[in-house]
Amino acid sequence: MSEPSPQAIRAEALESLLIENGLLDAAAVDEVIEHYNERVGPMNGARVVARAWRDPHFKARLLADGTAALNEFEFDTTQTEKLVVVENTDAVHNLVVCTLCSCYPWAVLGLPPKWYKDPAYRSRVVREPRAVLAEFGVELPEQRQIRVWDSSAEVRYMVLPQAPVDAAECSEQELAGRVSRDAMIGVALS
């Protein structure tokens, strides 16, 4: 075990003071770790994408009003922001970022990955999305339009990736297993 970082010690100091003055419950940390490691993640978003790939009527509702379309699922989460879903096509590729902080569609994708919150992605993707995509192994045709969505207010964005060719023959559950978190952020194709 390496030496604890100054932030680790400071967090422990702050936690212990807040437990002493009754503001914080000592069990809260374990609950948070369990909740976010086991119960929250990108699986909600994958189910939404899978249904949109199989059901054109649902897809139309999702693109028209993402927030309302989420109510068709029984997700154990609270969405207080507006959700807008943007669709990848042969003509358009979409990418999501938050340059000012780290806004992210938690209700559908869980907690954001570290790289999403780090300065490199936040600074670069609004300026050189193709260079960023190449680092994720994604090369797009030159004529493909790129739309970057910089979440600067209480609207959260999720990308609807292009459906696989065999989508019609697969179950919704099978398809959901093939949707990656990165595709719903826009840095992967599936």
Add this chain to the structure above:
Amino acid sequence: MDGIHDIGGRHGFGPIAPERDEPAFHERWEARVFSIMRAASAAGVVRNTDQFRHAIERIDPIAYLTHGYYGRWLGGLETLLTEAGVISRAQLTARVAELGGDPQAAPAARPAAEPDVIDYVASERDSRRAVAAPPRFAPGARVRTQATPKPGHTRLPTYARGRVGTVIAWHDGWVFPDSNAHGRGENPQHLYTVAFAGDDLWGEAGEPGLTVHLDLFESYLEAQ
């Protein structure tokens, strides 16, 4: 404020570093910070998200870049807990020393001598609010963003300041972060998605076929 957080379009941060099978929290202290955030919100120390975002914008800029996401949260929370008088810096420094840490280590937190006072609670659970006046802009309208820097919290990033774009969507009224962060009221405004051509942001040397979208409040915009 023109802080280090306003990072969109800056050069020099190097490659992206994705990880495989990343856990929700890399270290236990990160989950500690997450729990402290919840407790501080429940206790009314963090009154709203805008205030919290601004507390993070106010931390030491070197710490902002080097302490990571939960390190930034820690700096913001320590700032607000100190400003609210829940803890003192002396108490915290003493506890850091007891735990074997360096009491001289410079903290990220930057509590203000005369902090903003937020003496109201949100009128709704979320931030969406009715606005009596009709929206000024319709989809298709050409708009120019404010060019003048402003002190305090704002959601207009520097890279899109004084630029011309096209309104592509209207999103009802929402609490105005620029005033709500400082305890100056919710003052809801209409919110629009504005599309900016890559060339208009980065010049002709930028990548072709790029459009960048921002959600911008009505008072950031003037008809072009």
